Amino acid sequence: MEDLRQTAGEETSSPDSPRSDVRFQKRVAAVSCPALSAARLTLPGVMDAEGRVDESRLRMHIFKNGGVCPSERGLVWRFLFGMYPCSSTALERSLLQEQMAVRYRLMKRKWQQFLPSAVQMHLNGTDAELVAAVRYFEQRQTQVHQQTQDQSEGVSDRLAFLELQAQILFERVTFDQEELREATRIIDKDVPRTNRELSYYQGEGSGNLLVLRDILITYAAFHPEVSYAQGMNDLCSRFLEVLDSEVDTFWSFSCYMEKFSKDFRADGLHRKIELEAALLKELDPQLYSHLVTDSMESFTFCHRWLLLGFQREFEHSDALRLFEILSCDHLELISQQVDRARYQERLARKCRPEDNSNLELPAINTDFTFELFICAAILLENRESLLLCRDDVQLIQFTSSLQGTLDLNSTLKKAEHHLYNYCKRCAWDYMNGCCRADEGKEEDFLYQLRSLLVLK
Secondary structure, three states: OOHHHOHHHHOOOOOOOOOOOHHHOOOOOEOOOHHHHHOOOOOOOOEOOOOOEOHHHHHHHHHHHOOOOHHHHHHHHHHHOOOOOOOOOHHHHHHHHHHHHHHHHHHHHHHHHHOHHHOOOOOOOOOHHHHHHHHHHHHHHHHHHHHHHOOOHHHHHHHHHHHHHHHHHHOOOOOOHHHHHHHHHHHHHHHHHOOOOOHHHOHHHHHHHHHHHHHHHHHHHHOOOOOOOOOHHHHHHHHHHHHOEHHHHHHHHHHHHHHHHHHHOHHHHHHHHHHHHHHHHHHOHHHHHHHOOOOOOOOHHHHHHHHHOOOOOEOHHHHHHHHHHHHOOHHHHHHHHHHHHHHHHHHHHHOOOOOOOOOOOOOOOOOOOHHHHHHHHHHHHOHHHHHHOOOHHHHHHHHHOOOOOEOHHHHHHHHHHHHHHHHHHHHHHHHHHHOOOOOOOOOOHHHHHHHHHOOO
16 A cells, blocks of 8 residues: 555654653643534545545545544544444534533542542642642643533523433442542553653643543543543543544544454453464464464563554654554454355355355455554564564563664555455455356456455
């Protein structure tokens, strides 16, 4: 995909990159960004006149073009991750934005009243940056309170009605004090460890650490089945940096976690690691056999890569692009169309009694998502070094040495190549024996796959 690798050059001066220059330092995030509800995407053919978004075109655009430009990333993510329904109009989103802001404010207030000792982060005074962060955060809180006081009577009445609705919605929600206290304790340990080298957390932007803390505690309080697990701070930080809004980050992060919270549980992560091992066995049996020897825990060194979407392995702006590509679910869409093509082939075979009925369509594992091919591409690129590793310690040392050194464009190209070859190899024997004589027919399995991947 030539287009998939063009965006990198456009982002070399992106404000998403870590910088120490004061010109790029941030202020504390806004509570909400109502003006964005009416903003328009400039991506061709993606948004109609009333503001509705064609979801399939949006996801296809992200995949084919290697992400979106930084100036549109915030708005795109609000659609991509489900905070804004793609079917909503600009007018509907304006009302939805108010509703989400009111609900988040009530949710936050509810846990703060239940566990007042957790309202403020407890500091030991030795972290001067964190002490300053609290000060910047409190200044923002004062400004927000003043803005609330200055609202017109009409706006106040409308928000009061929305708050009444929210109170009814959440009145039966209860918290487990010990569980929430424990989640808060772990969050207070993890938030200061969030990458403070990012420009987003420089200067007054350090107050965003406290914004991140409130989002994570609110999520843990209202999602006790998930609560908080280590690594969520880095994931949520990514949303906060791009969206730059407390309310919007909470709802976008919550939508993302609806789909991927299982990855933070032991069984979910174990399943993903098993899939990575199965894929590598298909692509390189020798390397697979080496990595599953008794002296090594099977593929656990890939844990952080898969959990956080390779957040630290690539340069920061590239990691954001990769997160978009992985989140657009294009490979899953491919799998659906491939399954449809295979189903049509089965129907066609039933109408051709002369065919060999014993021939079965080859199995393509549609659980092999694109992130697994990214991981496999990294492993195969470093094959010789991995074969020299003799134990877990050497494996972890080597994989840690890759942080921030990988080239995204090259990795994407290799991952696409492995994906295409895997699907081609699975289908080849069947296609040799069972394809129709008309090789140009558009229902051809490999034609469908190639046209979807747009590989050249």
